[in-house]
Amino acid sequence: MTSSTSAALPLSAHGWNEDRAAEFAFYAEAGLTPALISRVDRGQCDVLLADPESGELRTVRADTRPVGDPDPVKCPCTGDWAAVDLAAQPLPTVSALLGRSTAIVRKTAGGRSDGQVLAANVDTVMIAVSLAADPDLGRIERFLALAWESGAVPLVVLTKADLVDDADFIREDVEKIAPGAAVLTVSAETGEGMDELRAHLPGATALVGQSGAGKSTLTNALAGRHAMAVQETRSVDEKGRHTTTTRELIPLPDGGVVIDTPGLREVGLYGGEGVDLAFADIAAIAERCRFDDCSHRSEPGCAVAAALEDGTLPQRRMDSYLKLQRENEWIASRSDARVAAERARKWKAVTKSMRGSSSPTRHDPRRTR
Ligand SMILES: Nc1nc2c(ncn2[C@@H]2O[C@H](COP(=O)(O)OP(=O)(O)OP(=O)(O)O)[C@@H](O)[C@H]2O)c(=O)[nH]1
Numbered sequence: 001m002t003s004s005t006s007a008a009l010p011l012s013a014h015g016w017n018e019d020r021a022a023e024f025a026f027y028a029e030a031g032l033t034p035a036l037i038s039r040v041d042r043g044q045c046d047v048l049l050a051d052p053e054s055g056e057l058r059t060v061r062a063d064t065r066p067v068g069d070p071d072p073v074k075c076p077c078t079g080d081w082a083a084v085d086l087a088a089q090p091l092p093t094v095s096a097l098l099g100r101s102t103a104i105v106r107k108t109a110g111g112r113s114d115g116q117v118l119a120a121n122v123d124t125v126m127i128a129v130s131l132a133a134d135p136d137l138g139r140i141e142r143f144l145a146l147a148w149e150s151g152a153v154p155l156v157v158l159t160k161a162d163l164v165d166d167a168d169f170i171r172e173d174v175e176k177i178a179p180g181a182a183v184l185t186v187s188a189e190t191g192e193g194m195d196e197l198r199a200h201l202p203g204a205t206a207l208v209g210q211s212g213a214g215k216s217t218l219t220n221a222l223a224g225r226h227a228m229a230v231q232e233t234r235s236v237d238e239k240g241r242h243t244t245t246t247r248e249l250i251p252l253p254d255g256g257v258v259i260d261t262p263g264l265r266e267v268g269l270y271g272g273e274g275v276d277l278a279f280a281d282i283a284a285i286a287e288r289c290r291f292d293d294c295s296h297r298s299e300p301g302c303a304v305a306a307a308l309e310d311g312t313l314p315q316r317r318m319d320s321y322l323k324l325q326r327e328n329e330w331i332a333s334r335s336d337a338r339v340a341a342e343r344a345r346k347w348k349a350v351t352k353s354m355r356g357s358s359s360p361t362r363h364d365p366r367r368t369r
């Protein structure tokens, strides 16, 4: 066993594995320590690491400025694995980030087309939905698209089952809009469904959902301690103050981690295949269309139109699919425009520097090389 893996031993229960150790070997030679980012603030973060002396898991404050990036998606985020220089003064520094196995990326709130990483390296994205109000199917579909796109496995958890009599009926409705994902009902209050939930959560889990959905309550139940503050009143469901204000990673006593995220009001998608995965049932129907490139508008032999007609595919779900697809296309076109603008800017800089270095023997830049 190399010193870098033995030093990281307590981290093995929380996601450190051979792939990460192999990627880290380079940094181990430079004397850096492997660490898991548990929360990020402006310019600094908390990391979990194995204390080099005692071998115990310990939280350390570190400077993140060396790994800052103009692209917010590349900035350090909760769940990232990092190489930390513990000897740096006045504060340990994060010298590098390891590659991410998964990342939950949403479009930043507001009109901009930047991405924002909610959590990195999670195996499961747990979508918490309160049973205290009628579930908003469109919103769940949106969260599912975000979850599928992350590369992790989505899991829908209907919370506060103690408040309703028809939890199982609601679960059946939600299962219909969540192809490929498990849907569970739980109550943190009575403990109902909690064992089944635990069985679904090996490894790293991120909790997403609206404010008041019960994410922090679930995090505390899973952690077996009061790790996160919980809303005081129960009447604020679906609106109300946001209790959780930062994304926080909590190591679980039996291994694995949970990342609690603040309630999300706006969940803009950030492109990719997530929408198609979330609506795999529609893709399956479309395979039966007569034409391979059927637009499902007016073509003869359109299986999607037939499914809408006979009600096997609800119009609401089709509309939701088209809406999320359009949103994704908009983001894709925006990032294409951004790439083109970036390229133009670089080209301008290159030609400018060529002009600046003009000499009597200057060549036509198009003909050099
Ligand atoms: N009856 C009942 N109430 C619950 C249950 N789980 C959570 N609650 C209540 O729901 C409210 C919101 O719970 P939180 O855990 O703070 O919700 P959150 O999703 O973390 O909210 P933000 O931190 O704002 O994103 C609190 O008053 C909880 O006590 C449950 O299983 N049953």
Ligand SMILES: [Zn+2]
Binding pocket: 286, 289, 290, 294, 295, 296, 297, 299, 301, 302, 303, 304, 305
């Ligand atoms: Zn069709």
